Amino acid sequence: MGKTAKKGLSLARRLYTSRTLGLTLGLLCVGAAMYPLDPAPWVWALMLFNGILWPHLAYQWARRSERPYHAEYRNLLVDAFLGGFWVAAMQFNPLPSAVTLSMMTMNNVALGGLRFLLLGAVAQVLGLGVGLLVFSPAFIAQTSPLQLYACLPLLVLYPLALGWICFRQATTLGRHKRELLALSRTDSLTGLLNHGAWKDQLEVEYLRCQRQQQGGAIALIDIDHFKSINDTYGHVAGDIVLRQLSKMLKQNLRATDVAGRYGGDEFCVILPDMPLSSAAAAMEALRDRFVTLGYEQSPALKVSLSIGLAAFNPAHAEATLWLNDADQALYEAKTTGRNRVICRTGGKPSRQLLDSV
Numbered sequence: 001m002g003k004t005a006k007k008g009l010s011l012a013r014r015l016y017t018s019r020t021l022g023l024t025l026g027l028l029c030v031g032a033a034m035y036p037l038d039p040a041p042w043v044w045a046l047m048l049f050n051g052i053l054w055p056h057l058a059y060q061w062a063r064r065s066e067r068p069y070h071a072e073y074r075n076l077l078v079d080a081f082l083g084g085f086w087v088a089a090m091q092f093n094p095l096p097s098a099v100t101l102s103m104m105t106m107n108n109v110a111l112g113g114l115r116f117l118l119l120g121a122v123a124q125v126l127g128l129g130v131g132l133l134v135f136s137p138a139f140i141a142q143t144s145p146l147q148l149y150a151c152l153p154l155l156v157l158y159p160l161a162l163g164w165i166c167f168r169q170a171t172t173l174g175r176h177k178r179e180l181l182a183l184s185r186t187d188s189l190t191g192l193l194n195h196g197a198w199k200d201q202l203e204v205e206y207l208r209c210q211r212q213q214q215g216g217a218i219a220l221i222d223i224d225h226f227k228s229i230n231d232t233y234g235h236v237a238g239d240i241v242l243r244q245l246s247k248m249l250k251q252n253l254r255a256t257d258v259a260g261r262y263g264g265d266e267f268c269v270i271l272p273d274m275p276l277s278s279a280a281a282a283m284e285a286l287r288d289r290f291v292t293l294g295y296e297q298s299p300a301l302k303v304s305l306s307i308g309l310a311a312f313n314p315a316h317a318e319a320t321l322w323l324n325d326a327d328q329a330l331y332e333a334k335t336t337g338r339n340r341v342i343c344r345t346g347g348k349p350s351r352q353l354l355d356s357v
Helices: 002-037 041-063 068-089 094-134 145-184 195-212 226-233 235-252 276-291 319-335
Strands: 216-223 258-263 266-272 305-311 341-345 348-350
Touching (some): 002 145, 068 094, 195 216, 195 258, 195 266, 195 319, 216 235, 216 276, 216 319, 235 258, 235 276, 276 341, 319 341
Parallel strands (some): 305 341
Antiparallel strands (some): 216 266, 216 305, 258 266, 341 348
């Protein structure tokens, strides 16, 4: 309910601006059409109320409503009803009538699509019917030059204002969409790509390597004995370790490298156009730096990494086989003592870089 109310208040503020401008300019248009008809004082009073007071009253009505969003749609139907009423009052003067109805219709389409267009049309017809009951049915076939010039500000300025409002709304929605997309692809704790987003990037890199016949490497990184860290020092300390590793990855990887959190205490890195030997050296440096880190909240805590590396293999039919090679290398790193880097090339493990305690 809170989000709906906030959305409704935002809509009310946008419509307050456009309604104030549109009805002020509309007052000129309708007033010029009504003046030759010598209407009664109450008609002038109603015109002034509709053109000057109603925008402020409508805004306050919506702002104080429990459901501002629905209140603004009700206000738009009132606008449409009054638009139809003034068309009958102007005795269907062609240009002022067309301008009045089209501006109201523009609002309804912009804010409610086809459904609200139809509802607004019904409200306009009802207003037209009431206007015919109040005023003697008549038809003025010509628009005077004065009435033409009185309609021009509404014709020029109001669509410009409405277009600007719609543009700003579209820009805001586009930004929110990009932000939501980024959030859907990002691990909230570490700020790295999440499992699905990283695997998408792995597929892209695999296809690039196949297409360009260029190699690269991927690394799977596991925090040794992470469950014990959580059990001994608490989950807060575990989260600090995860964030520390993600920070170190961001600081030490190249701009072209892609890091992600594969799940739990396992991280993953794509290293494009990097020979396996260079990738192994980079991962060994990362492992070496990480094991020396201290943790202010838990001074006794020392954490090591097990890392599995795999080079791109053109013989693999799909990216998951490349990932499987890295997973096998990581498994061997964990089962042969942890705190080490194991490389896998051509499907065979290579213990080039072992632990350095």
